Amino acid sequence: MNGRGRACRAAAVLLLTLAGQATAAFPATEPSGPTVRGSGIVTWAASAQRVGPGADRSYRMIVRVSAGGSDLRVRISNAFGDHPLTVDAAHAGLQREGAALRPGSNRPLTFDGARSVTVPAGGVVWSDPLPGRVPAGARLAVSLRTPDARGPATGHEMALTTSYLGRDADPGGDGAAGWDRTTGSWWYLDAVSVRPGRPGTGAVVALGDSITDGWGSTPGTDRRWPDYLARRLRADGVGVANAGVSGNRVLTGHSGVPSASGRLERDVLSQPGVRTVIVYEGVNDLKSRSGVSAADLAAGYRDIVRRAHAAGLCVVGVTVAPFKGWFQWDSDAEAVRREVNHHLRTGGDFDAVADVDRALRDPADPERLRPGIDAGDHLHPDDAGMRAIAEAVDPAALDCRR
Known part of the structure; x- marks a missing residue:
């Protein structure tokens, strides 16, 4: 092999280590829907x-x-x-x-x-x-x-x-x-997508707000809750994508970003290889003091679930964590939060539910985050809280064989 050939081979090995090259390629057209689910994740x-x-x-x-x-x-x-x-x-x-x-x-x-x-x-x-x-x-x-x-x-x-x-x-x-x-x-x-080494492997997308976006976690350390979930699922080759946006709501857009429902196609359904979406949204609707009811949020969740199911995805709902102490908290918002969580646990709209409320709340005051996981503003969990959110997700619930 001449010098140029050795250099080219070394470049490929350094970037793309640990395995030989795959011969099949992803389609060159813009992916959408099930056409790309067998191609990459x-x-x-x-x-x-x-x-x-x-x-x-x-x-x-x-x-x-x-x-x-x-x-x-x-x-x-x-x-x-x-x-x-x-x-x-x-x-x-x-x-x-x-x-x-x-x-x-x-x-x-x-x-x-x-x-x-x-x-x-x-x-x-x-x-x-x-x-x-x-x-x-x-x-x-x-x-x-x-x-x-x-x-x-x-x-x-x-x-x-x-x-x-x-x-x-x-x-x-x-x-x-x-x-x-x-x-x-x-x-x-x-x-970013890859073709997984294990046939049939899929991906999970976390659709959420600032908690999913990582606010409260330590910058530069990849300690958002989807990062912790990705590490839990790494041995199975499952992709995890973070579709969190600070300030996001289920029902209405905010700061130029569409609602969770409005961005579902772009941020979830158009991604290759997605099998499951985890929906962790709702607290911004509650604390916006806009008169949102539990029935309003339930209808918003059902719209997301319906469209995700139509695309063949499993949908995991997440209960809304407590936020007493945040400046927008009041007893009315707390009452709606409890109604919403009751609906999430018992309504049957989702294929599974991750009970983050139970994982994060203070046993002595269930309207607050428990001590040791509060990033300081009484709304966003710290690194330990982010890990607790990821641990509340049952990996077995991520594949409902739709």
Whole structure:
């Protein structure tokens, strides 16, 4: 083998370790519904929202995949853009430290065979599959360059992970040179998929609000409750995607983000390989003081369940945790919360229920989070509380064989 051949082989092995290359590829068309469920699974995701104005710069986003697999693909979103978005360079590699990548691991992504792609306003585009295998739990770096980007940028505001920006940084480089700014948001990247090594393996999406988004957990440590769930399910090769957005409600949109029902198609049903959605929403509806009743929330849940069932998904409901001490708490909201939780436990709408209320409440005062898991604002759990949420989810309930 000549020097060039050895270098190419080394690059593939460094990025895509632990297994040989798969020969089958994901479809090049935009995935939707059951057509992609046998092709690959979502292994990381972040719900799209507006994150600021677009700019002529490079982005190096750091994300932790859940399940490992071959034929990695990334989804670039311009969901909130009002102009077409051109990405003229896109690469995927493995993080070494900071903005630096493992030498030789950074490889170009293509889109229908081309190195550049233009995403229409409001649209998304998947990359072609990258041959080889990505290990479970890997820290993946996806680097994009967006020349002449303008208008609202799409991404995810609260990443709780440090990523990197550079005006003149090279997305195809391994080093940290040129990546001279940090960001706490993800930009344009909203999903990563892989082909699982075990046939029939699927993925779980956590549809939620700021608790699912990770508010209250320690930044940079991947201690959101979906992260803990991903670690529990890793041995089974199950993908876990986080579709949490701070402030999200079941019934109405908030801060430019659609309601849980309004974003169900984009954030859950369009993701490849999804078998189950866990719905942990409702506290923002209760504390908004908008007169929402338990019947209103029950109707909202039923709409989500109906549409998810129509797509062949299992649906796990989650009881609403207590929040007494939060500035918007009052006895009326508490009464509705109890009604809602009674409905979730006994109504039969969901295929299974994770009783997070029982897992997190203070036995001495069930209207409050128990001591030792409160992040300090009496609404959001800390790292220990996030672990307790994940442990309240029964892995056996995630596959209802629909």
